[in-house]
Structures are given as C-alpha cells and as structure tokens.
Amino acid sequence: MVSVGDEAPDFTAPLANGDVAEITLSDAVADGPVVLAFFPGAFTSVCSTELETFDDRLDELADAGVSLYGVSIDTPFAQNAFREEVGLDFALVSDTDRDIVDAYDVKMDFTALGVHDLAKRAVFVVDEDRRITYAWVTDDPGVEPDYDDVVAAVADS
Template sequence: MVTTGDAAPDFTAPLANGDIEEFTLTDALETDAPIVLAFFPGAFTSVCTTEMCAFQDRLAAFNDLDATVYGISRDSPFTLNEFREQNDLEFGLLSDYNKEITDAYGISMDFADLGVYGVSKRSVFVIDADGEITYSWVSDDPGVEPDYDEVEAAVEELA
C-alpha cells in the first residue's frame, strides 16, 4: 500500500465530468496540483454518497487552496456521471473499472458476504506537484468517513 512520502502511482483513467474524457495523473499534476484523490467503494451507496457530498460542500475551501478534488471508484464512467448529476457534484470522478488504480495503490477490499470483490477501500491521498503523496488515509472499515478537516489541513500545508 502506498503511503505518505511515496511517489503516487501514475495512471490513466476515464474522467466523468459531465462528459467522459481521458485523465492522466502526471498531466493533471502539471496544472491542477495539489490533487486530492478520494477513493470510495461504490456510487449510490449511503456512506459513499455522504462522503462525496461532504467533499462537494468543502469544494470552495479546496478551490481557495488551488487544490483539485477527484473522487475515484470502480464504477463505470457512465454510472459516475449519473452519480455526479444526481448529487450535484462539481468535481470530476475517475473510473477505475478495471481495478488497475486500486491495485497500484494497494487498497483493494472485498465484501465477500455480498459476492463483491476488489472494490476500493475508502481512502484519501493528497498529491503535490512533484507527484509525492503528502497525506494518506486508508480505512479498513467502509462505514468510516475521512476526517475532512484533516484533509483540508494537509492541503493547506502545501499552500
């Protein structure tokens, strides 16, 4: 599992931003850093919806710090666009449909009792312009949300 101080694994993924575009982390870091990557297990589930809406509620603060927030899950980009629309999310959502990013970050988890395997653990990574992870939080409990004040403070340290 990657952690604070590690180089963020680079990736290319579909970006659901109302449309569907290609997103590459290293390219985004050139213009959008610092980047907050908020991994969540699945769109349209209670805690994940609450989490993404909490990031939306704090989006102005992240924007004021010149940070860019992206949610990321194993859902398809089409599902993520619908999720964005229904929850009025103004930030992009990245589709890790093939589980490559989840595996690269080492944050895969299973809901074996439900027959669901390989979803992302609820995790947040702050990545600076050099591609270094300056903050990491990973939960083994999918019902626990991140400490949003802590994430915001981690971004503020980079300002």
C-alpha cells in the first residue's frame, strides 16, 4: 500500500462530473493538492453518508486549495446517477478496470456476497509533487474516515 511520503501512482481514468470526461492525476495536482476518497460502491448506505459528508465539507477543502475526487469501481454512468441522487458537487473517478485500486493497494472483497475487487474505504491527500501527505485506509467498510483529520491534513499540505 502507498504510504505518506510515497509518490502517488499516476492514473488516467473516466471522470463522472455530470458528464463523462477524463482525469489524469498528474494534471489534476498541477492545480493544487488533491484528495482521493476511495469508496466500495455507489448507492450503498455508508458510501452515500461518507460522500455526502465530504460534500458538506467541500468549502473547507476548497478554501485550502484542494480538489476532491471520489474513486470507485463503478462505471461513470452509474457514478453520475449516484452523484445526482445524493446531490454531490464533486466528481467521481471510475476505476472499472481496478487499475487504481491495484496501484494504491486498496482492493477488498465481500466474499460472502460474491463481490470481489472493490475499493476499500481509503483517503489519500496528494500534493503538487504527487507525494502522499496523508493516508487513511480501513479494512472495515462500515467505518468512515475522520473528516476533521482530512481537513487538517489538507490545511497542512
């Protein structure tokens, strides 16, 4: 797994932003630090709560000059429907090939449900040099990040 101080793995992926665009991390960080909030799946209760909470704190992140992106294995079309249903004002990165969850080593399974290779719930702050300045990962999909810690981490980046 990537850790604080590591170079963040670069990626290019579909971006669900109300439309479908493309994002490359190395281009995104050129505009300032980025928060990558990995989540297991759209339209699930804890993921909805987590992303709504991040959306509620979007102004605090923006005030620190940080862009926020959710990352899941869902298609960008499902992510756009999810963004609309939940009312999110930030974009979601689609990792249907699981390349990003592999690169960040945040893959998990819900074996009992027969669902494999989802993103763990994880948050990384990536600075303009593509260095990880904050990392939080849990193996428990029912646990949300400490949002105050994330906001403090971006204020320090």
